[in-house]
Amino acid sequence: MKRLNFILLFIGILMIVLLSRVYFLSIKSNTYYEELSKQNYIKRxxxxxxxxxxxxxxxxxxxxxxxxxxxxxxxxxxxxxxxxxxxxxxxxxxxxxxxxxxxxxxxxxxxxxxxxxxxxxxxxxxxxxxxxxxxxxxxxxxxxxxxxxxxxxxxxxxxxxxxxxxxxxxxxxxxxxxxxxxxxxxxxxxxxxxxxxxxxxxxxxxxxxxxxxxxxxxxxxxxxxxxxxxxxxxLTIDIKLQKYIQKIFTHKSGAVIVIDVNNGELLAAASFPEFDNNIFVGGISQKDWDKMRNSFDHPFTNKLVNGLYPPGSVHKMGVALALLEHGISPSYSVYCNGELQIGNRKFRCWKQRGHGRTGFRKALRESCDDFFYKASLKVGINKISKTLEKYGFGQETGIDQINEFIGVNPNKNWKREKYNQPWYIGETVITSIGQGYTLVTPMQVARYTAFLATGKLPRPHFYKDNHEEPKKVQTDPEYLKIIRQGMYDVANKRFGTAQRHIRSKVTIAAKTGTAQVISIPQSEKKRMKESELEYYHRSHAWLNTYGPYENPQYAVVALIEHGGHGGSAAGPMVSKIYDKLYDLGYIKK
The missing domain is CATH 3.90.1310.10 (Penicillin-binding protein 2a (Domain 2))
Structure with a gap:
């Protein structure tokens, strides 16, 4: 009897297994095999x-x-x-x-x-x-x-x-x-x-x-x-203006930017030397690639956002605002005799005989280094750096380009983290005139120039639909007025560092900059002329401008690599760009 029960139990279990398999094959797997069948005769x-x-x-x-x-x-x-x-x-x-x-x-x-x-x-x-x-x-x-x-x-x-x-x-x-x-x-x-x-x-x-x-x-x-x-x-760019700038840029390398100061639209932006994009579409030859990659003028680098340069004197307006913001009186002045001695080192003004009694407006007009040397020591690097950060130094501009560099806006903590070294007062002095550790991109300078013109920081952009409202920056309007007057003097008053080189239908406010790429030895009693230096040892030339002065509409920024003095290297070209903006109808009377 037990044996019979065992046999019946075994048969029952076997039937359950077989019925389960039949259920799986006929019902549960139906969806899977139906999809597989579709794939056999329907091609996507x-x-x-x-x-x-x-x-x-x-x-x-x-x-x-x-x-x-x-x-x-x-x-x-x-x-x-x-x-x-x-x-x-x-x-x-x-x-x-x-x-x-x-x-x-x-x-x-x-x-x-x-x-x-x-x-x-x-x-x-x-x-x-x-x-x-x-x-x-x-x-x-x-x-x-x-x-x-x-x-x-x-x-x-x-x-x-x-x-x-x-x-x-x-x-x-x-x-x-x-x-x-x-x-x-x-x-x-x-x-x-x-x-x-x-x-x-x-x-x-x-x-x-x-x-x-x-x-x-x-x-x-x-x-x-x-x-x-x-x-x-x-895009926001005007290819006619872009081609015109390409035609009048007669230097080996550099960058030019034309930005609407009120909304951040870029009418033109060029990094020189340029290259023909068509060579990359089908694959560039190794010979052409090596030639571009090994050039000292770096044609493959987008200097607008990936070129890092000392800003030189175009930095001085931001430093001046920092000085005013942190307690230096608008009536403050120094006597510039051509140098400032700290310890065993002499920090020279670019003008060997000095500028005499100098206040804010004259310091900007004639780009007096000694004024900024002495005033910066009263305020200190940390406060200067904090103010410059508000104006976009050491920050991304937010432009619609890949891998934008942020540059360097140095202070004591930055140097400690970067080099594990203390900050020296001599470094404050050279930072105040845009040398030392400070590094910027031309696009940062263009955005900062738009701020100087309007009191707001726009986000530069190339895509028309990528606009956002400019950022309001808390700055005393009276302080900005002093800065703007100084920039007006640079291009329009006697002894202005660009006055002899800017001739335009448009009234322009400007600042020249000369950014050294090699240091000048202390033994050098008289500074060599840029033309006497080897080409790649010559200073970079900056000119940042906005116009019209009375009703700012556009900023034009030019960087000429190894161009020497900003006024002579870039002034005539920038004047022509403003005339072109006027002729094309972008600048209204």
Missing amino acids: VYQAPSRGLIEDRNGIPLAINNLGFSITVKPHLKSYKNKQKLHNIVKIIAKHFPEYEEEKLLKRYKKLDSPYKHDYVNLIDYIAYDDFFSKFTLFNSIEDIKVEPSVKRYYPFHNAASHIIGYVGKASRENMNNNELSKYSGIVGKNGLEKYYNEKLQGTLGYKDIKVNALNKELEVLKEKKPNEDNNLK
Whole structure:
């Protein structure tokens, strides 16, 4: 009896297991196998949109897509059976387009083909429309070749605004892992606005669900979603002004910025020397890359946001505001005899015989170093640094460019953390005239100049729709008035450091700056002329300006690398830029 019960129990358990398996296979797995079945006969083909155009503020195209064709070849032709077909295809391509070598085409095909690949192999990404059109019928009639439309990024103005526009390049494996759309477009923004706004410019994917048979032949389109192409980028720059600045910039290297002081729009911004962005689209040669990378003038560096320079005397307005803010009277003056001795070291004024009795306005007009030496010692570096921070020194400007540098706005804590050393009073003295550890980018100086003109800090931007309200900075209006009067004198009064070099239809307020790149030995009794120094030992020349003086609308900032004196190096050029702004209607009477 026990044996019979055991047998019945075993049969019962076996039946339960079998029924459970049948339930799983017939019901629970139905959804899985139904999806698998769909995949066997429905193919989803993704469609990448055309990359958005980049236009200047007047709708002139700065980055476009040139139409052409790509050549794709049927997969699995490298087998012994189909080998001759592949060789014939490659021969035809090389015959009609001699720039493509047979061996390289074969190598590319073998690299991209695999036993698991069902899509056609992309053998040639792009051939220009005009070059291919006459041969379209021939190639389209070859059974194992598929000719498809293709586009290539093109920059019609070549090297104008090259650093800010940037360029695209072939998407790397890392790009594809981080950005699904780049798997299908094959390109991604590599620099400048092309990279910063890559998500917008590339648009969103579309797709088609296509019914195919066992031979992968398309039978029917079941569903289609068009790619989103609302992806154009309208900039704030005026390419006519940009080209004009490129024409009149006669120096080897530097930067020029034109910014609307009231809203932060950048009408022009150039980093010199420039380069043609088109050389990167198809891949730059090693020879050209090495030439650019090894140049002492650093053409590949976007000096607008990645160039770090001592600000020299353009720093003095911010320091003057710090002095006033921290207790120095507006009527304060010093007697400048040409030098200040601290211990065994002499800190010289640029004018060997000195400026005599000097107050704030004269100190700015004639750029008296000794005034700032003596006044800075009364206030101290920490208070000066705190005020300069409000004006954007040592801070990001927030501009829509990649990897913006923040520079250095030094103080005692900064030096302790950076070098584990104490701060010396001699360092306060040289910091007060924009030397020492202080480093800025031209874009920071442009933003700070806009503040001097309006009392507000705008966020510089290139994309029209990326505007935000300028930041109000707490500063006594009477103090700003003193600064503005000093800047007016620089360009318009006798002994002003730019007065002889600025001639414009517009009344301009300015400040010149000479930023040393090498120190002057104490044994040097008389400072050498910049023209007597080796070129790469010459000081950088700064000129920051705004105008019209009575109703500020634009700031123009120029940095000339190794240009010497800011007034003579940049004054005539900046005057022409204001005249151009006037002629183009940007500056109103």
